[in-house]
Amino acid sequence: MISYILSNGYIIAIQLGLVFGLIHFAWSLNVLRTGIPLYTPQDYYQERLKSYRIGPDNIGPDRVWPAYAIRQAAMDRAEVKGNLKRLVAKLWKWPADTFFKGRHGPRWAWWILLFPVPASVLLFTGAAFLTSWFSYWVYWAVIFAFQFTDKTVIASVRVHLRGREEKRRVSMYTDAACMNCLHVTPWPAYHCLNPNCDLPHHQLQPSILGTFTRHCECGTAFPALPSRAAFQLKATCRRCKGVLPQGAGAVRDIRVPVFGDTSAGKTRFLYASLNSLVAEAERASIPVAFLDDSSRNAAELGLKLIRAGHDTSKTPESGCPPISLQLRKGHDRDFIHLFDAAGEQYSNARYFDDLRFLEDGQALVYVLDPFSIDAVRDQVTGSNPAVLAAAHVAEHNAEIAYGEVVNRLRGAGISLHSQRLAVVVSKADLLHAAGIGVATRSDAIAKWLIEMGLYNLVTAAGREFRDVTFFTVASLDTATSQGHDPGLPLRWLLAAHGVKVPGGAAALSAASSK
Ligand SMILES: Nc1nc2c(ncn2[C@@H]2O[C@H](COP(=O)(O)OP(=O)(O)OP(=O)(O)O)[C@@H](O)[C@H]2O)c(=O)[nH]1
Ligand SMILES: [Mg+2]
Ligand SMILES: [Zn+2]
Ligand SMILES: [Zn+2]
Numbered sequence: 279m280i281s282y283i284l285s286n287g288y289i290i291a292i293q294l295g296l297v298f299g300l301i302h303f304a305w306s307l308n309v310l311r312t313g314i315p316l317y318t319p320q321d322y323y324q325e326r327l328k329s330y331r332i333g334p335d336n337i338g339p340d341r342v343w344p345a346y347a348i349r350q351a352a353m354d355r356a357e358v359k360g361n362l363k364r365l366v367a368k369l370w371k372w373p374a375d376t377f378f379k380g381r382h383g384p385r386w387a388w389w390i391l392l393f394p395v396p397a398s399v400l401l402f403t404g405a406a407f408l409t410s411w412f413s414y415w416v417y418w419a420v421i422f423a424f425q426f427t428d429k430t431v432i433a434s435v436r437v438h439l440r441g442r443e444e445k446r447r448v449s450m451y452t453d454a455a456c457m458n459c460l461h462v463t464p465w466p467a468y469h470c471l472n473p474n475c476d477l478p479h480h481q482l483q484p485s486i487l488g489t490f491t492r493h494c495e496c497g498t499a500f501p502a503l504p505s506r507a508a509f510q511l512k513a514t515c516r517r518c519k520g521v522l523p524q525g526a527g528a529v530r531d532i533r534v535p536v537f538g539d540t541s542a543g544k545t546r547f548l549y550a551s552l553n554s555l556v557a558e559a560e561r562a563s564i565p566v567a568f569l570d571d572s573s574r575n576a577a578e579l580g581l582k583l584i585r586a587g588h589d590t591s592k593t594p595e596s597g598c599p600p601i602s603l604q605l606r607k608g609h610d611r612d613f614i615h616l617f618d619a620a621g622e623q624y625s626n627a628r629y630f631d632d633l634r635f636l637e638d639g640q641a642l643v644y645v646l647d648p649f650s651i652d653a654v655r656d657q658v659t660g661s662n663p664a665v666l667a668a669a670h671v672a673e674h675n676a677e678i679a680y681g682e683v684v685n686r687l688r689g690a691g692i693s694l695h696s697q698r699l700a701v702v703v704s705k706a707d708l709l710h711a712a713g714i715g716v717a718t719r720s721d722a723i724a725k726w727l728i729e730m731g732l733y734n735l736v737t738a739a740g741r742e743f744r745d746v747t748f749f750t751v752a753s754l755d756t757a758t759s760q761g762h763d764p765g766l767p768l769r770w771l772l773a774a775h776g777v778k779v780p781g782g783a784a785a786l787s788a789a790s791s792k
Contacts, residue, residue, distance in 0.1 A: 284394055291398040295405025302369070302406055303413035306362035314357045317349040319495040322487075337467075337480045337516065343493040347428035348486050351421050362414055366407060373399050432489055439484040443504055447527075451640060451775050454526040455533055455615055456515035457570050457602045462638040465504055466527045467519075468511040472498040478514060482507055504528055509609060523569050523604065523613065530612040532775050533600075534768065535636050538645035539672040539679045540621025543704030543753055546590040547645050547764055548618050549580030550753035552601065554765025556581065557756050558781035559605065569602035569613065577601050585755050593620040597632045605777065612777045616768075621672070624679045636683060637690045641771035643700045644680055644739075646727075647672035648709055653730040658712045665712040669705050677735045684742060698774050699743040700767035703727070707752035707760055716750045718761060723748035745774065 319341040326339040344350070375381040377388055377396045388396050446452065447464060454466045467478040475496035482492065488502040501507045508528030514521055536544045559566045568574035576598070583590060601616045617639065623629035636642075648654050650672035658666050687694060703723060709716045717723045724736050727748070739746045747770055752762040769779040 287394065287398055288401055291402040292405045295402040295407075296409045298402070299406035299409025299411075300413060302365055302410040303362060303417075306358050306365055306410070306414070307417075309357050309361040310354055315353060317344060317353060319343055322349075340479045340481050340487060341477060341495040342479070342487040343495070343497075345428065345432075345486050345488060347425045347432075351425055355418060355421050358417065359414065362410060366410060369403055369406060373403055436484040436486075436489050439489070439503065443483065446505055449776075451530050451532060452528055453531060454513065454515075454522055455531055455602075455613070455638065456518060456520055456522060457573070457600065457615070458520035459515060459518035460600070460635055460638070461515055461517040462533070463516050463527075466513040466522050467516055468500075468504070468507050468513055468527075470494040470496060470498050471500045471511060472496050476512075479511075480516065525609070525611055526613075529609070530775065530777060531615070532612065532641055532772060532777060533615045533617065533635065533639040534641045534643060534771060535617040535639040536643040536645060537619070537624060537636065537679060537683050538621065539624075539647065539650060539676065541592070541670050542621060542645045542647040542650070542672045542679070543702075544621070544645045545580075545593050545618055546584070546753040547643070547702055547704055547751060547767075548601070548616050549577075549584045549590065550751070550755070550764035551768040552577060552603075552616065553581050553584045554756050554763055555768055555780070558765060558769075558779075562780035564605060564780045565607055567604045569604055572599045573601045573603060577603070584753070587755065587758070593618060595620045595622055595629070597623065597629070600635065605780075612772075614772065614777070621679065624682050633686070636686060637692055639697070641698050641700070641775060642683075642743075643702055643767055643771070644683070645702045645704050646676055646680075648703050648705060648714075648730075650676045651727075651730045651732065654709075654714065657714060662712040665708050668711075669708050676732060680735055680739070684738075694742045695744050697743055698745045698771055699739055699747075700771055701739060701746060701748045702767050703748065703750045704753060706750040706762040707754060707758075709750070710752075710760060716762070718750060720748045723750055 322344050323339055323341050330339050372382075373396070376383075377385065377400065453462050453464050455462045465480075465482065467480045468482045470477040470479065472494065475494060475498060477494055477496065479492070479494070481487075482502065482504055484490065484502050490502055491499050492502040493499050500511060505528045508525050512521060513524070513526040536548050538544050556566055568577055580590070580601075597619050600618075603614050603616075605612045605614065615635075617635040619629070619633060623633060647669070649658065649666060649669040655666070655671070684694065687697075701723075703716075706716050717726050724740075727736050736748075747767070749767045749770075750762050751764045751767065752758070752760055753764045756763060756765070773779045
């Protein structure tokens, strides 16, 4: 009977011990809720700083909560282990003192007279010891698996996501242009969603600082993918810290430098092509908005001038800011920047820095005044001096501005094979007025230019650029452009860079067919 009671008692002690071990382990986990050391954004920042090369723009590593598996998981595990050790030592203290060290009466009395007591207590503590440490090792294995997965599977997911973002950036031409300082950056700085924090994140990419979501130093979460974050966060220029339009770094950003000789018709072409684009967009109900006040004011003035048929004024040598606009709204929007400069700036080294936009453009427009070609001028001089006077003929040889720009791009290490060029023969209305037949198809225009003596220019452009199309343009209001729509070159360049251009698809393919 006694032995039956005892053996049942022992079994109950073991069972209680097993349950208590679990509680013990759960209790040791409790330490995670209270003052444990944290691997903070500041710790990460200081650590990264040692191997980080801060550039001239003074941009350091981002201050973000690193992913749990990176460091915090191991710190938590060590903390749980230490806590469990302490708890186990506490549990063992009395039995060890009593039954092994004899601190609470003689040991023989416990072991001989009261044997069931030490036996049950030790069975209880032993079972508790086993389950608590077993639970800890299960926890250890879970954390290890988590860390291992982070280092392998999740790390490759991050690499994949970064690659996808990079591919998207290149194929969609999403490098963001700052309208303030004209700096072009692959990834702008994105600011924390929390307006009280507003911390700039300069390296927003899937990384150990967050695969899909990032937690800013202030705790605010936002997407780690630029293609998503760009529509939620404020973006700023890395160089001048100016605010960029929403979507910068995630939407198409096409920069169109318009270059050519003095009085070639660049400024007039720029506004006439813009006028045509805006008219087509209106017809197709596509919203067009200007991205800053200076663009809006200049465009309003220029469009008014073109629509009224007035003369454009000469661009000052101090240059003029670009016209930046947005086609469409939402995630589908495209940014377009049109750059103009005075013809003199292309042949004067003093203006080298002002023309940096040439190096950042993907879609170039070379405006060529046909009346600056000797053979054309000779045809007109005697028969039609009034037309020649109206043409305000460009001063230099037609090929000089082209050569200067190409040399500059080469000097800057830019591959012309990655760029598209629209060669725009301007003043087509005046050619008509002078009785000169004007072609409208690219190949026919190129042939005509060769006949007029521009063999070198035509063949060099075809060889040097990725894609060249020739246009004859009358930079007038669309209704009066006599089939020489000034909007076609711009629409061709934009379409070639993936912009869904409004209207004129048939005219576009007819004009650019070779
Ligand atoms: N009729 C007609 N006149 C044009 C055309 N293109 C330009 N012009 C005139 O030619 C002159 C020079 O044109 P601009 O566009 O100002 O020339 P630009 O290339 O900007 O010259 P700079 O600013 O000095 O470098 C102006 O009087 C224009 O009105 C055109 O297609 N048709
Ligand atoms: Mg001009
Ligand atoms: Zn923040
Ligand atoms: Zn800037």
